[in-house]
Amino acid sequence: MATRFARTPTVGRSRVVVSPGSSRSSRSSRLLASTAKASAKTSDKKKTDTSKRPELEGHVAIDAPPASFVTEREGDEAKDSIRHKFEKLIRESQDSICAAITEVDGMEFREDAYTRPSGGGGITRVFQGGNVWEKAGVNVSVVYGLMPPEAYRAATGNDDAELNGEGFVPFFAAGISSVMHPHNPHAPTMHFNYRYFETEQWGGIPSQWWFGGGCDITPSYLYKDDMEHFHGTLKNVCDEHDEAYFPKFKQWADDYFMIKHRGERRGCGGIFFDDLNDKPKEELFEFSKQCQQSVVPAYVPLVEKHMNDEFTEDQKRWQQARRGRYVEFNLVYDRGTTFGLKTGGRIESILMSMPLTSRWEYDYVPEKGTPEWDLLDACQTPRDWV
Amino acid sequence: MATRFARTPTVGRSRVVVSPGSSRSSRSSRLLASTAKASAKTSDKKKTDTSKRPELEGHVAIDAPPASFVTEREGDEAKDSIRHKFEKLIRESQDSICAAITEVDGMEFREDAYTRPSGGGGITRVFQGGNVWEKAGVNVSVVYGLMPPEAYRAATGNDDAELNGEGFVPFFAAGISSVMHPHNPHAPTMHFNYRYFETEQWGGIPSQWWFGGGCDITPSYLYKDDMEHFHGTLKNVCDEHDEAYFPKFKQWADDYFMIKHRGERRGCGGIFFDDLNDKPKEELFEFSKQCQQSVVPAYVPLVEKHMNDEFTEDQKRWQQARRGRYVEFNLVYDRGTTFGLKTGGRIESILMSMPLTSRWEYDYVPEKGTPEWDLLDACQTPRDWV
Numbered sequence: 001m002a003t004r005f006a007r008t009p010t011v012g013r014s015r016v017v018v019s020p021g022s023s024r025s026s027r028s029s030r031l032l033a034s035t036a037k038a039s040a041k042t043s044d045k046k047k048t049d050t051s052k053r054p055e056l057e058g059h060v061a062i063d064a065p066p067a068s069f070v071t072e073r074e075g076d077e078a079k080d081s082i083r084h085k086f087e088k089l090i091r092e093s094q095d096s097i098c099a100a101i102t103e104v105d106g107m108e109f110r111e112d113a114y115t116r117p118s119g120g121g122g123i124t125r126v127f128q129g130g131n132v133w134e135k136a137g138v139n140v141s142v143v144y145g146l147m148p149p150e151a152y153r154a155a156t157g158n159d160d161a162e163l164n165g166e167g168f169v170p171f172f173a174a175g176i177s178s179v180m181h182p183h184n185p186h187a188p189t190m191h192f193n194y195r196y197f198e199t200e201q202w203g204g205i206p207s208q209w210w211f212g213g214g215c216d217i218t219p220s221y222l223y224k225d226d227m228e229h230f231h232g233t234l235k236n237v238c239d240e241h242d243e244a245y246f247p248k249f250k251q252w253a254d255d256y257f258m259i260k261h262r263g264e265r266r267g268c269g270g271i272f273f274d275d276l277n278d279k280p281k282e283e284l285f286e287f288s289k290q291c292q293q294s295v296v297p298a299y300v301p302l303v304e305k306h307m308n309d310e311f312t313e314d315q316k317r318w319q320q321a322r323r324g325r326y327v328e329f330n331l332v333y334d335r336g337t338t339f340g341l342k343t344g345g346r347i348e349s350i351l352m353s354m355p356l357t358s359r360w361e362y363d364y365v366p367e368k369g370t371p372e373w374d375l376l377d378a379c380q381t382p383r384d385w386v
Numbered sequence: 387m388a389t390r391f392a393r394t395p396t397v398g399r400s401r402v403v404v405s406p407g408s409s410r411s412s413r414s415s416r417l418l419a420s421t422a423k424a425s426a427k428t429s430d431k432k433k434t435d436t437s438k439r440p441e442l443e444g445h446v447a448i449d450a451p452p453a454s455f456v457t458e459r460e461g462d463e464a465k466d467s468i469r470h471k472f473e474k475l476i477r478e479s480q481d482s483i484c485a486a487i488t489e490v491d492g493m494e495f496r497e498d499a500y501t502r503p504s505g506g507g508g509i510t511r512v513f514q515g516g517n518v519w520e521k522a523g524v525n526v527s528v529v530y531g532l533m534p535p536e537a538y539r540a541a542t543g544n545d546d547a548e549l550n551g552e553g554f555v556p557f558f559a560a561g562i563s564s565v566m567h568p569h570n571p572h573a574p575t576m577h578f579n580y581r582y583f584e585t586e587q588w589g590g591i592p593s594q595w596w597f598g599g600g601c602d603i604t605p606s607y608l609y610k611d612d613m614e615h616f617h618g619t620l621k622n623v624c625d626e627h628d629e630a631y632f633p634k635f636k637q638w639a640d641d642y643f644m645i646k647h648r649g650e651r652r653g654c655g656g657i658f659f660d661d662l663n664d665k666p667k668e669e670l671f672e673f674s675k676q677c678q679q680s681v682v683p684a685y686v687p688l689v690e691k692h693m694n695d696e697f698t699e700d701q702k703r704w705q706q707a708r709r710g711r712y713v714e715f716n717l718v719y720d721r722g723t724t725f726g727l728k729t730g731g732r733i734e735s736i737l738m739s740m741p742l743t744s745r746w747e748y749d750y751v752p753e754k755g756t757p758e759w760d761l762l763d764a765c766q767t768p769r770d771w772v
Contacts, residue, residue, distance in 0.1 A: 112749070126748045137748070261727040324740070331717040332727060341647040341718060354710070354746035361742065362512045362523070363498070363734045 058117050059346045065113040065123050069142040070174075073119035082209075082281055083172055086196040089285075090140045090176035091123070093194075093292040097178065098125055098138055100296045104304060105130040109138070114346065119144040124349045128356050132187075132307045136180040137352040143173045149203065172198040175213075176292065177336070179353040180299075185319035186306035188219035188226070189267070189326065190299045191353065193336070194288050211284045212274035215295060216253050217302075218267030218326060220319040222375050224385075226302045227268055231385040233298035234271050234291075241279070241287045249273045254382040259329050264379040266329040318372050320359035327358050444503050445732045451499040451509050455528035456560075459505035468595070468667055469558055472582040475671075476526045476562035477509070479580075479678040483564065484511055484524055486682045490690060491516040495524070500732065505530040510735045514742050518573075518693045523738040524564040531557050535589065558584040561599075562678065563722070565739040566685075571705035572692040574605035574612070575653070575712065576685045577739065579722070580674050597670045598660035601681060602639050603688075604653025604712060606705040608761050610771075612688045613654055617771040619684035620657050620677075627665070627673045635659045640768040645715050650765040652715040704758050706745035713744050 066072045070084040078084050098109050107130035115121035122141035128134065146168035175195030182189065194213035201207045217230050231250070238246035249271035256272045257265045271291075276284055330337045330353055340350040366372030452458045456470040464470050484495050493516035501507035508527035514520065532554035561581030568575065580599035587593045603616050617636070624631035635657035642658045643651045657677075662670055716723045716739055726736040752758030 110748075128748055135746075135748070261733055320743070327713060327744075328717060331714060332724070338718070347647055348749045351746060352748055356747065357706070357743065357745050358713075359743050360521075360737060360740035362496075362514055362521070362738055 059114040059122070060117070062113050062115055062121070065121065066115075069115070069119070069121050073144060082196070082285060083174065083198065085285065086174050086288075087140075087142055089289055089292065090174060090194070093176055093295075094123065094125065094138050094140050097292075097295055100300055101133070101136055101180065104300060104307075105132040105136070107131060107133075109136075112348075116143070122346070122349060124346075124352060126352055132184075132303060133180050133182050135352075135354075135356040136178075138176065138178040139349050139352060140176045141174065141349070143171075145171050145173065147171055147199075169202045170200040177353075178295075181323070181355045182303055182307065184307050184309055185220045185311050185315045186223075186309040187303045188217050188299075188306075189323075189355075190217055190295075191215070192292075192295050194292055196285075196288070209277060209281060210274070211276040211288050213288065213291060214249065214253055214256075214270060214272035215291065215298065216257060216267060216270035216272070217299070218322070220322045220375060221315070221371055222268070222378055223302075223306075226305070227383075227385040230298050230302065231270065233294050235386050237287075237290045237294045238271065240290065241283070245273070246271065250384075257329065259325060259333065261332070262325065262328070264325070264376065265382065266326055266379070268378055268385075269382055317359065317361075318366070320357060321361060321364050322375075323355040323358035324360045326355055330354065445500040445508070446503070448499050448501055448507070451507065452501075455501070455505070455507050459530060468582070468671060469560065469584065471671065472560050472674075473526075473528055475675055475678065476560060476580070479562055479681075480509065480511065480524050480526050483678075483681055486686055487519070487522055487566065490686060490693075491518040491522070493517060493519075495522075498734075502529070508732070508735060510732075510738060512738055518570075518689060519566050519568050520742040521738075521740075522564075522566040524562065525735050525738060526562045527560070527735070529557075529559045531559065533557055533585075555588045556586040563739075564681075567709070567741045568689055568693065570693050570695055571606045571697050571701045572609075572695040573689045574603050574616075574685075575709075575741070576604070576681075577602055578678075578681050580678055582671075582674070595663060595667060596660070597662040597674050599674065599677060600635065600639055600642075600656060600658035601677065601684065602643060602653060602656035602658070603685070604708070606708045606761065607701070607757055608654070608764055609688075609692075612691070613769075613771040616654075616684050616688065617656065619680050621772050623673075623676045623680045624657065626676065627669070631659070632657065636770075643715065645711060645719065647718070648711065648714070650711070650762065651768065652712050652765070654764055654771075655768055703745065703747075704752070706743060707747060707750050708761075709741040709744035710746045712741055716740065 068084060068087055070078050070081070070087050074081075074083075102108055105127075107127045109125035109127050112124045112126075113121065114124075120142035122139060124137065124139045126135070126137040128136075130136065149167075149169055173195060175193060177191075177193035177195075179191045180189060192213070192215035195211070197208075197210050197212065199208045215234060217227070219226070235246040235250075238249060250269060252274075253269040253272035254265065257267065257269060259266055276287075279287075331341075332338070334353075337350055337353065341347070366376055454470060454473055456464050456467070456473045460467075460469075488494055491513075493513045495511035495513050498510045498512075499507065500510075506528040508525060510523065510525050512521070512523040514522075516522065535553075535555055559581060561579060563577075563579035563581075565577045566575060578599070578601035581597070583594075583596050583598065585591075585594045601620060603613070605612070621632045621636075624635060636655060638660075639655040639658035640651065643653065643655060645652055662673075665673075717727075718724070720739075723736055723739065727733070752762055
């Protein structure tokens with residue numbers, strides 16, 4: 001064998017990834033956008049020299065993750081905090097979701113853990129070349145970061161207020177994110193991502209917190225029952241908390257996952273939300289928890305149903321072309337990915353979302369009336385499944 | 387067979403793609419950058435409402451291209467213009483390069499021609515699934531476009547001058563671009579792109595013109611002789627015109643083709659230049675012509691040498707991972723691609739450059755001392771081949 005493979009070097013340098021994914025109108029994305037804008041404009045406001053932003057971030061591989069990244073940094077007094085509770089939740093979700101996937105696939109996840117010099121860290125679990133999934137990954141990460149005040153002013157919506165804070169604004173973010181690409185073209189790809197954000201009191205603005213996240217499905221072939229089951233499971237979780245959530249979050253997903261240059265979405269949507277702080281923190285924590293617990297029942301039955309379906313070479317080819325669209329969305333539009341790449345996040349964790357294989361054919365357009373055309377039509381004009 | 391394929395709809399809507407590819411410090415990219423910047427800043431200069439920019443552009447499929455897009459729009463009096471001469475040149479280059487590729491591969495190119503409502507048009511020639519190349523394409527395009535004055539002020543370097551023009555600035559651009567991806571992992575991918583730009587007299591600034599372009603090589607396995615031949619051929623062409631060209635344009639390519647988030651280039655470079663107007667127009671026309679004529683002798687012998695090499699599954703896998711890097715560069719960094727996607731160019735022509743197949747493995751790093759490591763090392767630290 002000509003090639004042998006080693007692990008990446010154990011030390012990388014990176015800056016904080018403010019958000020693992022967000023939408024046009026979200027607070028997290030305003031943070032990102034204003035970071036860029038701020039460096040250009042000549043404001044008369046008090047300014048922090050962002051070129052001198054401390055290089056606090058990076059990632060150092062560790063053999064095993066600590067019991068808690070939060071208490072490791074903040075001490076045991078943080079045990080009752082929502083930060084610690086959310087970290088516990090996402091790590092439990094990582095365990096249970098990986099276990100459910102391994103049960104179906106037979107393949108175990110490889111684990112890479114790392115810490116950040118400024119505190120926090122992450123656990124990436126991935127396998128590729130499984131029996132059912134060609135690639136599956138579930139990341140958790142805990143970030144203690146600093147954002148420029150210009151970003152914070154925009155994020156809090158108090159852009160013109162008298163904000164007298166000095167230096168960078170400390171924030172906390174914890175999240176779980178995952179993408180799973182099955183082999184069989186009749187079984188769909190699924191992505192989810194749930195996160196919790198906090199900023200510290202700064203310059204006259206009290207501490208802020210919010211939840212974000214979502215879950216979406218990307219089939220290559222449409223099965224109406226499957227879409228009803230997936231969207232229906234998410235709707236049930238939403239409806240238990242607020243009947244306004246599902247319609248709003250479904251629309252948000254349809255807007256967010258748009259591949260603008262194609263005029264089509266990468267798939268058939270699901271839910272997407274950000275800036276969520278319209279109910280008590282404990283209640284929204286429960287909502288995020290139930291969303292995370294719904295991933296396996298919403299998705300895994302669809303894969304079990306189709307993982308042994310017969311398929312033709314042409315169907316595989318169509319799946320590969322749709323995987324190409326997935327790559328286009330992630331590299332060109334997905335805010336978590338593009339921001340992560342540009343700010344030096346851990347590349348292997350960020351690009352874990354990429355399919356193992358993909359394909360670009362010139363001018364590959366399905367003929368009207370075919371199953372491929374039906375899928376494309378649903379990506380161009382989102383449907384209401386429930 | 388479950389899938390049948392039709393051509394894309396014959397009418398698309400798009401805006402002008404100002405440049406088919408350029409570099410950080412180039413005039414074309416300043417045009418692009420300043421377009422974005424201009425919409426944000428509140429300048430006290432005379433401003434054109436870019437939100438009311440006329441929707442002149444689009445593409446309409448035609449059965450066969452006209453003898454000349456230039457004379458079709460400008461009439462026969464344009465026959466002696468450099469615009470017409472350059473269009474003739476790139477169409478001859480397209481013919482001769484496609485013929486040379488078909489001679490090696492055996493596969494004929496499919497041709498798609500289109501016009502733009504504002505004049506100009508393009509000819510895309512592509513094949514996929516050939517005997518030697520999995521995908522090969524050569525585009526020519528002729529654009530009559532309009533750029534916002536803010537962009538023009540930046541482009542001409544007279545940002546602070548008294549410029550009293552009204553409305554948009556007319557420009558002309560013609561170019562040829564090409565990417566070829568062979569099957570065999572020992573045979574390299576090659577890209578080239580040569581273009582000519584003109585702006586009309588506007589607001590006190592006389593008409594401007596410049597040449598741009600380049601040619602670069604992306605092997606999966608390094609063969610020193612091949613790199614010496616490729617770079618040496620380009621160096622000879624450069625040296626005939628100016629001995630300062632090759633070192634400068636080689637460095638420009640090494641800078642341009644950087645995948646920043648990986649800390650590596652997509653390949654082993656070549657030449658890249660823009661804003662070239664430091665010699666008489668006729669002389670630079672000759673330089674561009676000889677560059678175009680050097681594509682086949684620089685590249686095709688490398689493919690002929692390796693197209694029947696034996697290879698292992700692992701070597702194919704490595705090639706596919708490098709194709710993934712190609713996709714990352716093109717979708718995240720290449721200015722022609724990203725600008726084209728965001729402004730609604732003809733998507734199938736823009737993404738013709740994508741490989742037919744590619745692959746993303748998690749944490750796929752070659753071990754030191756292997757041939758894969760050697761290639762990666764040359765992408766991380768560019769070498770001088772001649």
